[in-house]
Amino acid sequence: MLRITRHICLISLLLGTGSAFVHAQAVAQNQAGSAQNAQAYEEEKKASAATSRPPSSAPPAQPKVYKVVSEDGTVTYTDKPQLNAEPLTFDVKTQNVVTADKVPPPPPPTPKVSKPNYKVVIKSPAPEATIRNNLGEITISAAQTGAPKAPIYRLIFDDAPIASNSSGVFKLSGIHRGAHTYKVELTNNTGKTLASSPVQTLYLHQASALINN
Template sequence: MRLIILIGLLLLSAQSLATVYRWVDENGKVHYSDEPKNNAEAIDLNENTQNNITINIPKKLNVTPTTETQINYTISITSPQQEATVRDNNGNFTVSASVAPELPRGVLLTLLIDGVIIAQPQVSPVFQLTGINRGEHSLVVNAVTQSGKVLASSSPRKIFLHQASVFGPAKKSK
């Protein structure tokens, strides 16, 4: 049984070495086939017709590794001014900051009042605050990546929020 399979495989492999024919049609297009056609000529395939690929190994470049240049961002609070008194009975006021150079996409700004993040992280350097309690507060604006890394931070800005009290000074009676 094995002998029959071996003979069959040898016959198939001999058949695969068939002659290749080349001919040109009336439009000038060249055709190749294993079946003879009119005006076809047999082509002898030499070992030279096999594809040979040579791979050039790239030369190593003498490049010294460079450290990534880290961009230094500058954040400063532009409003309210240092030690300013903000007067609002509802505790509403606006904090504005400036950032240089422009932050890359995906970096957000956060506002901390007395070390606590008060507003949602945002792209805009203008924060609208509501319901802040009266008293002395420290403001800081941070540039934060989505992973939570702080890229830059402003200097702390001290402000005073003044709210009128119902309990005013006693009035003199007559």
């Protein structure tokens, strides 16, 4: 009876120990699974950060340039590798910089200068005037009404220039009887016409010698 009781206690002890061992093994497996899950999460997090990482600020790789010396001593530079080609190495800071010439500012616009408004009128005789003078003497007077003043007056009598002066008063003599046209122009020192009066007509009458006899 005592032996049976010992076997029963031994079996109970083994069963209890086995249950504890199974429980410990399950706990260990759970902890290992948690550690694996954590490690997988960290790796996934690092992969995600790597894909969203901004592009590197490092300068792009410079293209390779090769120096080729031919038999006649001609030196050629190319980006294609060839036989006996010597690769060249450039400093990363090497840059081709072209300084553009400074463009001068445009000149200021030339201010527009208004042209002088020259004007001249004939003071006497009046248009269509009748003048009686047996000696054929006629006085024509002109004046400027605008500003500035032109330096020279020029009389055009019967379509021909007769005289020029700076006073605008012209005394003529020896003019034949009949109708005559006239105008006065303003000119500069080179003879360029700056202004002109309207053309007018006068009539010169002279007494007949037959009537006086």
